């Protein structure tokens with residue numbers, strides 16, 4: 001790697017041709033990836049070609065290879081599957097097939113390929129590249145191309161993107177389509193839950209995953225399933241009795257329904273497949289429960305892509321083009337992917353080898369993490385078997401409700417009980433705290449909480465500073481030894497106030513932890529907060545509907561106002577996922593000249609085939625340029641060219657059932673927090689008393705790039721803009737230009753930390769304290 005700083009402006013695709021194809025099984029989000037590749041490719045001055053029907057189209061050539069235009073990828077962001085077609089292609093597996101494909105590419109001078117597919121497709125791509133120079137020689141020998149053509153096309157660059165709902169690709173955190181598939185599964189489970197509740201039924205649900213139990217495991221975690229069976233973890237002999245015992249215990253615990261999730265490829269320890277019908281028969285014969293089987297099938301591949309998949313695919317598409325521009329003969333073909341929150345490049349060959357060696361995914365950290373959390377939360381031991389720590393831990397929600405808060409409370413309560421603590425629930429935040437609304441909460445009390453939106457405990461914005469004496473008194477009355485506060489920016493302020501009050505009130509010298517939970521995603525010390533993903537999905541779905549309402553109506557621009565306080569996360573990232581033309585956020589000041597150029601931009605757009613516009617405005621983006629003002633300005637300036645409509649999204653952004661990600665994020669982060677609390681309690685217990693007054697005993701647990709980190713709240717003060725209630729630095733601002741590029745605006749994009757190839761094994765996130 002050279003030391004000179006890479007500049008986005010220096011990257012040019014002039015004279016280059018990029019072919020993009022989707023291959024193998026389809027996945028939601030593939031279209032978003034294709035759109036991003038096409039637009040980014042055109043943006044940097046390259047020619048981009050669709051290769052229809054996967055490798056088959058490449059082998060056959062003709063109309064299958066077609067030049068793409070900016071408009072040709074319009075309105076495909078929200079469409080599931082793949083618009084350019086995908087296929088399984090036998091011919092490409094043979095040398096002859098690949099020879100034909102090479103010929104088709106050389107004919108058009110396409111020497112850059114972007115392959116979106118699963119491990120099979122990427123294995124094929126890798127082979128193709130390795131053979132490339134040999135294939136060219138053969139083509140010359142056969143007289144199909146001349147020496148000059150061979151010379152001009154001597155280097156083939158390949159970048160892969162993993163599109164597969166199974167999330168079965170080693171080295172990547174998330175593959176394109178997985179999050180959407182989880183959405184589909186959870187929608188079905190939620191629907192089944194309501195009918196199962198009414199009839200006291202047991203449901204056996206089969207989800208996709210022939211070799212990989214990721215979908216099964218993660219959905220089991222997200223819906224609190226009673227039992228899960230996956231190929232990576234064949235159950236030991238005797239599992240049948242074990243499972244039935246568990247089901248009947250759960251019933252006895254007042255649970256009216258049971259859910260068993262089975263991956264398609266589930267096997268027992270003798271390699272024998274475990275079928276849903278077998279499970280049903282077992283439950284009926286052993287327990288006599290009314291049992292139904294549901295096989296989800298292709299529903300999981302269907303529907304619109306989730307917000308996360310659109311963002312993932314858009315980011316990866318842009319990264320893929322950058323990687324192609326930077327590729328040389330000496331750089332290996334790579335896969336672009338996301339690790340934690342960061343775009344990374346991995347050597348294609350290594351990824352493919354890992355897959356073919358079938359490194360069981362059980363070794364992947366993410367998989368293991370999900371598995372451990374699931375185990376922790378699903379098996380309830382008898383009280384007599386539990387350790388007794390004799391510590392009391394209180395849990396409360398602060399600030400506005402956010403989807404996933406309940407999942408976090410459930411997980412905290414259950415993990416706390418397992419660690420031997422007595423768990424206390426506080427109603428209505430610190431207001432309830434000083435009023436003494438504190439009660440013990442048990443394992444069964446939190447059953448079914450993962451899927452519930454809002455805050456069941458009740459939440460208030462009240463800060464503790466004015467009520468310190470009363471709060472301290474309640475801590476003494478209930479002998480509270482540690483606090484877990486779940487909430488947004490207020491929760492952060494609360495923890496700071498309690499930390500600062502330690503000097504005057506010894507009662508606050510106990511371990512305290514806060515988990516970020518707010519739709520606005522404006523808490524310092526974390527890249528993401530619980531609830532933001534659900535809200536993004538709500539925004540994106542609504543934008544889809546609003547956009548669709550204009551079909552048939554010519555030339556319309558929608559101005560949509562989103563929440564977030566001063567934080568532009570929802571507007572900016574929502575805009576990227578919904579395909580907005582312009583986004584107004586507080587973090588990026590704008591003036592009348594910007595507004596003017598935005599209107600002109602839309603006027604130009606209306607001259608093309610695309611005749612609708614989408615403008616997102618964060619509620620506090622500008623005091624004077626209000627949503628009404630912008631609406632009126634666009635209406636006036638657009639007269640005769642387009643008309644305008646205005647929508648303020650409001651509280652729909654705060655409601656709804658939590659997304660799979662928020663359920664699991666809440667669940668996992670809360671489990672981690674309680675384990676930390678247990679450790680801190682032990683460390684600070686001396687002479688029959690808990691005493692914790694150091695900075696590192698009042699922490700925020702957040703997700704930072706690739707790690708989960710406990711950060712003392714006082715240390716986060718410097719990173720915070722208290723006046724506007726946002727962190728001083730926000731990672732997602734780096735994504736803001738992407739939305740502009742994809743909307744055809746000239747802008748700059750930070751490419752300085754992309755480009756390094758990382759070995760597959762090193763990519764797994766490090767364990768933080």
Ligand code: ADP
Nearest residue numbers: 024025055088089092093117118119120121124
């Ligand atoms: P996925 O990409 O979803 O794993 P497949 O395994 O069916 O799906 O692969 C898709 C296509 O990729 C195949 O139809 C074939 O054309 C190509 N392909 C897969 N494996 C190879 C291989 N080992 N060599 C060459 N081409 C391959």
Ligand code: ADP
Nearest residue numbers: 173174179308340341365366369370533661664
């Ligand atoms: P982990 O236990 O590693 O967090 P997951 O399988 O739940 O495992 O997720 C893998 C990674 O993908 C996470 O680190 C997270 O950053 C990212 N991710 C997955 N889904 C989403 C989503 N809907 N929104 C934001 N990030 C997501």
